[in-house]
Amino acid sequence: MKYWIAFWNILAKDMRAYYLKPPNISWGIIFPLAWTTMFFIRSGAGLDSIPPLLPGVMAVSVLFGTTSMLAVTVTFEKKGRSFERLLLAPIPLELLMFAKTSGAILFGIANAFVPIIMATLLADLSGIRWGILLPAIVLIAVSSAFLGLFIAVSVSEVFEAQTFSNFFRFPMLFLCSLFFPLTTLPVWLRPVSYLLPLTYGADLLHEAVNQTGKMPLGLNFLTLAAFCAGLFAISLRNIRQKWIA
16 A cells, blocks of 8 residues: 555656646647647648548657656656655655656546547547557557656756657657558568557557558557567666666
């Protein structure tokens, strides 16, 4: 019970200190809104273009929301040495880091629903398969948050965290089947796509919204869960090597 009280206190502190600040709330709304509007105007196909574009916009909103917030907040706390004090808390490191990433996960999930709500007002989304969509959003948010944690514990400065984040994020925009199928990529680039977690999350979203997924559902869920576990394990190893060993 003491562990879960500590978990809740860490999460509540991060929500108050970072995620519930007006600039971050507005960022969580404006960023998905800007992406949705940009792709809607760019497509020039009218309201019929909204369902095909929606999975990509959702994935981008979750990816950028989680990685941007977590990479910056953890790096900032490392600079102020409050991260080191946090590591002294008498709870398991795994639970401690999950508490630290939970705020970003919730922020990313909330980001995903901004374009969904907007699209619902403009298009017929009655065919959405919520049983696939909801767990897919959660897994994308978790994998993106753990990617942000991996980035944050691998660098020392905030600007390094942003640069390192973009090293992963911007290739994902073009390689993960967000807005065009993998078959349009050069053959030599396709293997890279399958090494990125968002490829499997995007395929789940395409299947949930438009029934256009290309890979088996089980494979997508298992692979995305494996990425979550792997990124979390690598981050914990880096923390133990740098601060605990």
